[in-house]
Amino acid sequence: MSRVDVRKTYKLYVGGAFPRSESGRTYEALDAKGAFLANASQASRKDGRDAVVAARKAFGGWSARTPYNRGQILYRVAEMLEGRREQFTSEVAATEGLTRTQAGRVVDAAVDRWVWYAGWADKLAQVVGNANPVSGPYFNLSSPEPTGVVAVAAPQDSSLLGLVSVIAPVVVTGNTAVVVTSFGRPLPAITLSEVLATSDLPGGVVNVLTGDVAEVGPWLATHRDVDALDLTGAGDAATDLERDAAEGLKRVRRPRSEDWTAQPGLDRMTTFTETKTVWHPIGV
């Protein structure tokens, strides 16, 4: 007797919980050949709003943790990514139309990327911070501080390596993130949510919305409680979103051509930090 298929309907990841979309909508996530893989929730404006509330709530605690502790937690996430290697490999193979060998290499690169960013948690300040020379009896010290709540449009094509490469640099410095996933290839993002939910990452630090960035994006871009916008996967909507963001003086990272396999550099981390400079008298 053949077994009945277990057809999955996945949910969003907001504030550490897995709610359905407030709108009740779902859509079909298909594989590279157009066959049904699973149902994904289609996030609406109000899901975006709820995610921002959750991200704001989590920001105080996450940004106040020591960089060392953030690094440890992110490394723990990498361990769990590795533990789900098989599942990620099948999902990447199916959604991106790769062979298992190719998909395995993508998963390896994604885990390595996460580990690489985790390592930066307690090193970034040494590299981009500075003891500035000033002509007076003062110490003048600059250090990077997290920007706040960052809305991220994840890449549409690279569903795991690209996704990891946009989330990790945002949260490693102490920001919290609201991520709108690839519309056509949401499965690896959903599995990543399950990894994050069972890791030590506090709820609300990363919020994952599966759905259409053209629908949710404008509400995030105009939202006054969002501090920055990463438009990597925003596609044609990017220009309008950037204009919306200007109204509330948000920091914006424009889309550009990306090679996800290349060394990422510090750019994605430094974009979403602010430089705090402190003057302190010498000899007191």
Next chain:
Amino acid sequence: MSELRRVLEGLPGVDQVGLEGRAAALSTRSIKAASKAYAIDLAIRMVDLTTLEGADTPGKVRSLAAKAVRPDPSDPGCPSAAAVCVYPDMVKIAKDALGDAPVNVASVATAFPSGRSSLAIKLADTRDAVAAGADEIDMVIDRGAFLAGDLDRVHDEIVAVKDACARPDGTHAHLKVILETGELATYDNVRRASWLAMLAGGDFIKTSTGKIQPAATLPVTLLMLQAVRDFRDAHGRQVGVKPAGGIRTSKDAIKYLVVVNEVAGPDWLDPDWFRFGASSLLNDLLMQRQKLTTGHYSGPDHVTID
């Protein structure tokens, strides 16, 4: 058996399942667009902006008074709150800060929040607040006496405090009677205490001090609204209702307004007859108001930190 006890014990029992079911059903109503804008402005006008902390400073009371007069300084169309609610020693400061503005000063009194003190001290506390210029007095009932079955004592105390609210010119400070429903244990007790407070002459019945959990809940407020409606039918006098504590979002506030309209009727949809005792609620109302006027979500950076 006293007349009062006969009346209160003759009140019908509360159907707990039905009451909670009705509250839950009414809170599923969806209020949108123009009705939502109306509800938000009405809710702002109904807020008793409250600070009741040991750490209250004159500066904090003054800033709260300024906020009550102009909750959203970026929008002149935004209505004022109904009142600021403070401890008796802060009444004068609040009064001076408000000047001629159409915002009342409410003062808690009678050994708030526990009410555990002698009647003489409770009355002195009340007179003190009235003399300092309080427009409204929020008194607490003696829950210990109520639970012990000494209803006459509770009644007489409310009557005495009501007398203490009198001003030399013959007018009265408005008396709100706090039942502290979180300590009354049953819905039947809430119904009895509501009637008791109204029979004793309270102008308002208020759910809670905000110092005890649970504070205001929708079913309790619904029950008290039934009581004021039935009391007006029986005695011809209208009494107001004030839920206080735990109402933090505009969504919650709108649920309460729906219940007011459906249970007591539109006569109560007015700051003279319904109030919210709250502090953080006002900021959420303002953010929702900004969302409706500008079309995009606002954030806590765009309202004051209290």
